[in-house]
Amino acid sequence: MKQILFFLLLISNTFFSQNISFIYELKDLAHKGVKTEYYYLDVLGKQSVFRSEKAREADSLMQKNGYWQSRKPTFENIYSFKNLISNKVYKSVTHPAMYDLYYINIDDKLNWEILPDKMKIGEIQCQKATTEYSGRNWIAWFDPASPLQDGPYIFYGLPGLIVKLSDDKGDFDFNLIEIKKSDKNNMFYLRKGKEISWDVYKKLQSDYYNDPFAEVKARSIKTKVGDANGNPVNISFKEITESIQKQMKESNNPIELDKVVKYP
Template identity: 40%
Template structure:
């Protein structure tokens, strides 16, 4: 029995040193409601890439886009929705900063918001095994939501998906109390790239700035485009100029249908008229 405990502790130390001593990718699956009235849940794969004191949390799409930007000088295009698909966060433990990146569609502009909301965790006695990890429960609040987190000290890294961190171990699963967002760790891999390749942003903005950016884009999503910039292609490959009014309303409808931001306290209510 004592021998088994020693072997287990040795394996734990080896795993801890392995994770702390090199770059790692923690792959999370996010299940979320695009809209508060949604019946179905959408799913997106996110990567938490860590290198020493810095981590980047971004979707597989943005991760690929960032690496392409380094190779060819520009990223892929941005989706026309501001929420859910655009959860992109850079955490720097040494500088004690958390930055949320926001990407402006069509204009291809990138800004960052400094997250100043402090996470206050209450660690609870409840424990359960998730996957292969023994986890303990913690409760906290962020963005106008109450969050239930399950973390493991078996992976001694104080990090987790999105902005979440500060617990004595890696967050394996975290869900808001309304069931709108559910992050769960599905895999841990070695990080093969030489660098993290974070996206470059033009400037820091406030939440109020971001709300105005969203409202302005919703009101006129095609403001940076000229007549003839948007084309339709028929089955034969022939191009014709698209109707800007129809395209505009299509974009606006898409934004309204996916307006369930993770930060409910900064939600923008888009009007139909």
């Protein structure tokens, strides 16, 4: 954490033309056992992208090789990009079957309440703030000495960088663990895809749950199932569908709690 503090002080004395990555550890406490993943907030000037380490690697490969790396058979829930000059924030969505890209304009206003409470996280003196977003109450601890007014996922707008962020239900807990500077452009800006509404997004999820192979059939795409080594596996679409449906039910705990899809 001392290294993070030093880096934040260094950033405060430089322009934001450099590509900086803030790495957060996300503890998903909603399921049995604690699920931990790493997420990157890649910042370049007043623009940023927030996504999982795996999604970031997939974007890098897509930019380099022109093809998508296989992803989980569920919708990517925690992926966003921001333009803090225009104050535009978007949730990015990748269809798990066809890899079609969509985005949703997040126009919810984050009404932050900055509180006098202070807490030292590692070597960083942080201040407390709270807000409500999409059915959850959030508690943030931010560094008022940092010039970066950004944070995990769609959260930003505090007078400093968000170091820790959690919801009061205890489902999500983001913690800043590392900062890296890079000479390369790690933003990986690709096509944004098609803009959709929340209702369309929910319908995409429902349709995929009901028939994960509907788009494959509609586009007359030939498919085959293989194991990790690429060897053919005899398994029915019915079995695969049931497996995908089970995974979708088990992971059905989005940050946007008021927009959750109720699967049968």
